[in-house]
Amino acid sequence: MLLVAGENGIGKRTPFDEYRVQSRGGKGIITMKTGERTGGVIGALTVHTEDELHAYDVQGQTVADSRQRNP
Numbered sequence: 562m563l564l565v566a567g568e569n570g571i572g573k574r575t576p577f578d579e580y581r582v583q584s585r586g587g588k589g590i591i592t593m594k595t596g597e598r599t600g601g602v603i604g605a606l607t608v609h610t611e612d613e614l615h616a617y618d619v620q621g622q623t624v625a626d627s628r629q630r631n632p
Contacts, residue, residue, distance in 0.1 A: 564608045565593045568600025570624050572616070574608065 566572045573593045580590055595601055608614065616624040 562608050562610065563592065563605060564614070565605045566603050566616070567593065567595065568603050569598065570616070570618070571599040 562574050562576050564572060564574050571593075575592060583590070592605070593599065593602060618624050
């Protein structure tokens with residue numbers, strides 16, 4: 562899975578098999594639409610379903626915890 566994080570704390574996980582294969586002339590694939598709500602993309606990394614993820618704000622407060630999500 563690909564985990565993408567936005568400036569405003571929005572994150573999105575997408576399984577790799579949801580991405581279509583492109584040829585040389587491909588124009589790219591939009592993983593996460595950016596805007597006022599999400600902000601710009603600040604990072605992306607490969608994760609696994611069983612990984613435990615935690616996100617914190619600049620003050621050190623927990624913003625997201627993978628144990629809180631619904632599978």
